[in-house]
Amino acid sequence: MMRPLFRSLLSLAGVLCVAQAGAQELPPEWQGRFTDAARPRAAVPATAMEYADIRRTGDDAGPRNYRSADHALLSAARRGDWAAVNRLLKAGAAPNVRDAWGDSALVHAAAAGETETVRALLAAGAAPDRRGASGFTPLGAAALAGHHKVAALLLKAGADVDAKSANGHVPLIDAVLLDRDEVVGELLRASPDWLHTEREQGRHALSLAASLGHLRVLDRLLAAGFDPNLPDRAGFNALYWAVFRKQRLAVAHLLASGAQPGAMSTDIYD
Incomplete structure (x- = not known):
């Protein structure tokens, strides 16, 4: 009496274990009962880099299908080839391209004091508050390096004057620490806390x-x-x-x- 019931339970357990393999592998009477709805393909990370980016940011909605030209722009910013950065931007490279470490072309340009490249990146839609791999916001990087013209551009583009970088400081604190007088002047115009x-x-x-x-x-x-x-x-x-x-x-x-x-x-x- 118990053996047929035991076999039925085993069969049901087997059905549940293979349910995720696809509805076509289930008997017709069980199809559609245990399978999860398929996720949209666009929401599934396709590469290790995309998966790492999603884990770092908690954002699985942003575009991640970067082209080779987009990564070339980030690489050019890392090595300080600003002519290449501007050329790739004009050719349509994504200004907000990032890698698994969250690196940012805008942070590199701000830290280097490349005013015209910063202007071009912002005009192309670069996010003014996105941190780079160093953990600094573009404004924080400009404040550290003493680039007041870059700071002014970023603030005009909507950068948050009170956004903290990875060191726990807002740009004003770092600018004061390093005696960046002109940067302090630009930050004060934005009414910091x-x-x-x-x-x-x-x-x-x-x-x-x-x-x-x-x-x-x-x-x-x-x-x-x-x-x-x-x-x-x-x-x-x-x-x-x-x-x-x-x-x-x-x-x-x-x-x-x-x-x-x-x-x-x-x-x-x-």
Whole structure:
């Protein structure tokens, strides 16, 4: 009595195991009962590079059928052959081409200060905030390298002034750290958030400029309306950092701009 039932269960299990092989392999009475609906072919990654790109970005809807000319554009950007990049763009290469590591032609051009190539890539539709393989946004790369004209182009194209790169910093913080005075000027025109801080000690842009003695950057920040008494993430203001780092001129500039010492002595002794 139990043996026929056991055989039936085994048969059903076998049917379920082979169901994914295709409905045509099932008996007619079982067809259509256990098979999943087929995914559209366009949504299935065809190559290891496409699959890696989908895993990295979480986006399986964007175009990935790049042509050889598209990859040639990315390769030319990596090696700094800007004439080739512009030639391939004019021939119709995709400006947003990326590889499994997420590399970006626009980030390479921004880091190199290639203003006209950046202009051409943006005009062709390059995404202004897409990070490159280094983890930096185009604006972050331009800020690091001090290319203020490139920064201005990216901001005009809609780049997010407060977008963080892989190092956890917004472009303003990196520009202040490296004393990129002209880049800071361009970023300030885009009204960045004052409250972003650097990751080591939690200093905001004004505290950084004061502690490093970057006076031109300090004056730009104060002129743009940065509150000299605004505490940073650690609870200290720019005047504290200027005194702590023995930056006499920074102390003088901050006091002249309304910094309040309170009970803190602003005398600096060697």
